[in-house]
Amino acid sequence: MFTSDEEEEEEVFNSETENLIMSTLRQDSNLVPSTQDTKTMENGNPPSNDETVQNGNGDRPGLGKREEAHSTPYIRMISAFAAIGGFLFGYDTGVVSGAMLLLKDEFSLSSYMQEIIVSSTIGAAFLFALLGGFLNDMFGRKIVTILASFVFTVGAVILAMAQNVIMLIVGRFILGIGIGFASMTVPMYIAESSPPHLRGGLVTVNSLFITGGQFVASLMDGAFSYIKPGGWRYMLGLAGVPSAIQFFGFFFLPESPRWLMKKGREAQARDVLIKLRGTTDVHDEMQEMRALVQADSQQADAGYPTILRILRTPTVLRAVIVGCGLQLFQQLSGINTVMYYSASIIKMAGVRSQRTAIWLTSLTSGINFVFTLVGLWLVEKIGRKKLIMGSLAGVLLSLVVLAVGFQMIAYHTPPVTRFDPQFENESCSSYKWCEDCIDDSSCGFCYHGSVGSINGSCLAKSSHKDTHSAYGLCEEGAGGHETWALDYCLTSYSWMAIFGLVLYLMFFAPGMGPMPWTINSEIYPLWARSTGNSLATATNWISNLAVSMTFLTLTETLTKSGTYWMFVGIAALGLIFIATCVPETKGQKLEEVEELFRGPLCRCCGTQTGPGGAKHTRYRAVSPSGSS
Numbered sequence: 001m002f003t004s005d006e007e008e009e010e011e012v013f014n015s016e017t018e019n020l021i022m023s024t025l026r027q028d029s030n031l032v033p034s035t036q037d038t039k040t041m042e043n044g045n046p047p048s049n050d051e052t053v054q055n056g057n058g059d060r061p062g063l064g065k066r067e068e069a070h071s072t073p074y075i076r077m078i079s080a081f082a083a084i085g086g087f088l089f090g091y092d093t094g095v096v097s098g099a100m101l102l103l104k105d106e107f108s109l110s111s112y113m114q115e116i117i118v119s120s121t122i123g124a125a126f127l128f129a130l131l132g133g134f135l136n137d138m139f140g141r142k143i144v145t146i147l148a149s150f151v152f153t154v155g156a157v158i159l160a161m162a163q164n165v166i167m168l169i170v171g172r173f174i175l176g177i178g179i180g181f182a183s184m185t186v187p188m189y190i191a192e193s194s195p196p197h198l199r200g201g202l203v204t205v206n207s208l209f210i211t212g213g214q215f216v217a218s219l220m221d222g223a224f225s226y227i228k229p230g231g232w233r234y235m236l237g238l239a240g241v242p243s244a245i246q247f248f249g250f251f252f253l254p255e256s257p258r259w260l261m262k263k264g265r266e267a268q269a270r271d272v273l274i275k276l277r278g279t280t281d282v283h284d285e286m287q288e289m290r291a292l293v294q295a296d297s298q299q300a301d302a303g304y305p306t307i308l309r310i311l312r313t314p315t316v317l318r319a320v321i322v323g324c325g326l327q328l329f330q331q332l333s334g335i336n337t338v339m340y341y342s343a344s345i346i347k348m349a350g351v352r353s354q355r356t357a358i359w360l361t362s363l364t365s366g367i368n369f370v371f372t373l374v375g376l377w378l379v380e381k382i383g384r385k386k387l388i389m390g391s392l393a394g395v396l397l398s399l400v401v402l403a404v405g406f407q408m409i410a411y412h413t414p415p416v417t418r419f420d421p422q423f424e425n426e427s428c429s430s431y432k433w434c435e436d437c438i439d440d441s442s443c444g445f446c447y448h449g450s451v452g453s454i455n456g457s458c459l460a461k462s463s464h465k466d467t468h469s470a471y472g473l474c475e476e477g478a479g480g481h482e483t484w485a486l487d488y489c490l491t492s493y494s495w496m497a498i499f500g501l502v503l504y505l506m507f508f509a510p511g512m513g514p515m516p517w518t519i520n521s522e523i524y525p526l527w528a529r530s531t532g533n534s535l536a537t538a539t540n541w542i543s544n545l546a547v548s549m550t551f552l553t554l555t556e557t558l559t560k561s562g563t564y565w566m567f568v569g570i571a572a573l574g575l576i577f578i579a580t581c582v583p584e585t586k587g588q589k590l591e592e593v594e595e596l597f598r599g600p601l602c603r604c605c606g607t608q609t610g611p612g613g614a615k616h617t618r619y620r621a622v623s624p625s626g627s628s
Contacts, residue, residue, distance in 0.1 A: 089179050093217075109165070113165060115553065148179075212369055314597075327516050379586075391507050394503070416434065444460075580602040
């Protein structure tokens with residue numbers, strides 16, 4: 001697959017790019033390689049960390065220590081303001097779980113229609129995340145962020161005013177457009193505006209806002225579940241408030257200095273950089289941006305489109321496979337069966353009250369938020385690979401608990417004890433157990449009593465309102481004390497499903513949640529970084545779409561326990577993939593990370609460590625007289 005000619009071509013190109021950057025830096029500011037680094041290049045050994053002047057991102061050579069002291073509250077403010085896009089993303093994925101319970105009753109939604117409403121947002125996000133890359137290059141990060149917040153506000157207004165299912169789908173699709181633009185743009189805007197020593201922390205603000213948005217959404221679900229009918233309008237419509245704030249506020253925020261430099265607007269780039277750094281001493285950073293822009297220009301004219309160059313460059317192609325694989329297993333390990341349908345799963349576990357199910361959903365979202373903070377604390381202590389492997393191992397265990405829990409619920413399901421001869425020819429009357437009854441989407445379980453002493457019958461649901469049966473003791477206006485259970489059976493094992501959900505989020509949030517994004521930001525060279533991340537993000541959205549489109553159908557086809565056993569198998573494959581194919585990137589400069597992919601894609605044993613013999617150049621600024 002990978003030929004020696006392609007390897008040689010890649011080495012030649014990398015050498016030409018390095019020479020271009022060195023030449024530009026020498027011309028602009030008398031930056032030259034130090035004597036020690038010249039020897040390093042000759043003997044092939046990289047300098048030690050204490051000798052290398054490097055930034056936190058490893059993106060550019062030679063940011064001096066003076067820049068590390070330059071940071072202002074302003075950069076933190078614009079990062080938080082930009083991360084409202086992440087909050088909107090999180091709010092939307094969180095709010096739909098509780099809102100769907102109310103929408104299902106009000107519009108009599110089938111499982112298929114629920115999946116369409118949820119998935120329309122994800123499909124739009126997938127398409128417009130790809131388009132967002134082009135728009136970002138053409139019009140800039142600021143304009144695309146403003147466009148994203150405007151579109152999101154429009155979608156929220158449509159949802160708040162929705163009168164039918166078509167309006168719900170259209171509103172959700174428009175929300176997806178905004179989410180697609182924001183998911184592509186916000187991390188890039190924050191990274192390009194941040195000083196190197198703050199970049200990693202500020203970019204993670206976006207991840208925190210995503211989980212924070214999910215938590216706030218679950219609280220809104222709980223609060224507005226008491227308003228009937230129409231509580232869902234407030235749940236979905238309130239998303240327009242923060243998006244409107246971001247829309248108007250972003251008019252007063254600066255464009256990314258990197259994008260301005262790329263477009264040849266150096267004076268504006270310098271003005272923005274001075275404001276972001278809080279100092280006029282931005283000469284070195286301007287020089288480095290100029291050098292990288294020139295290098296990118298040469299790469300753009302290398303004769304091949306970026307996607308073809310990736311296919312022809314073995315190290316980068318291996319990195320793309322790893323990056324896309326991480327995003328694939330993140331979604332196929334079942335996270336969206338928790339975030340999108342958590343309230344429904346809690347009701348499946350036997351929780352009768354709709355409001356109780358929604359409030360329990362807020363507990364799961366809060367756990368997701370708290371344990372994301374745990375992951376941010378651990379990532380630089382134990383490394384990316386250990387964290388994500390430990391996380392996925394815990395996810396696998398949690399999925400086993402969920403699968404066994406739903407299996408026990410099905411095994412101990414209450415029997416159908418009441419049969420009305422008047423309706424014996426109805427298909428629902430043929431079921432002997434509650435679990436079989438509710439697995440049929442046209443039937444529900446009508447019962448009286450508590451765990452261990454339940455008398456119940458399987459009845460057809462009403463065609464007008466699925467909160468009642470079409471006939472019998474649970475028919476609307478029957479006036480009895482029966483309980484109508486459309487999607488759950490009451491058993492003494494209901495706690496296992498809820499425990500499995502909580503355990504899942506405790507393990508998923510620290511590693512499998514943020515680490516695929518972190519690793520993807522590190523494993524691509526500069527010329528392929530946008531395209532590599534775009535491909536990985538597209539993989540995330542399309543697998544997200546596949547799971548959300550099929551989950552409820554899978555639970556009806558494979559049963560609930562069978563669906564989670566399927567996720568167990570996928571998680572096991574993910575563990576093997578990460579153990580053999582994903583290198584540890586902790587403590588590596590981005591230039592060194594690329595070297596990790598020079599060997600075979602996957603190793604059956606051993607640990608991929610930092611490269612030996614790679615060329616590293618350290619640049620130091622010298623005065624015109626030649627003294628340091």
